[in-house]
Amino acid sequence: EVQLVESGGGLVQAGGSLRLSCAVSGFSFDDLTFDDYAIAWFRQAPGLEREGVSCMRSSNGHTYYADSVKGRFTISKDNANNTVYLLLTGLKPEDTAVYYCAAEVLMDWAWPLVAENYDYWGRGTQVTVSS
Secondary structure (H helix, E strand, O other): OOEEEEEOOEEEEOOOOEEEEEEEEOOOOOOOOOOOOEEEEEEEOOOOOOEEEEEEEOOOOOEEEOOOOOOOEEEEEEOOOOEEEEEEOOOOHHHOEEEEEEEEOOOOOOOOOOHHHOOEEOOOEEEEEEO
16 A cells, blocks of 8 residues: 655744655555656645645656745655655745645646545645744
């Protein structure tokens, strides 16, 4: 069974940085059959809908970002360690949310930041940005 475990969240001041990690088990980033998978980050603040933050397409390395984080957040992965990262810089109070890692082996690439398109989810890590 595919499992994703997030870590790295915490409390930071506005303007600060964090690096979130997502350790993936039950699936290899080097898989030769499912070689066009999506690995992504979502976030959800209290009272708001889950928002797609960033996604990476494994077959070509193409990345997708929400307009709200473009230029501030960076997604990356480490195939050797089966880990995906999200580097958050220039943090703002409105970035406060629970951040979730998600994966999908058969993505609809027209909609890579739609939560309903993902089958595998972590349980989230809290990011709180103080003003």
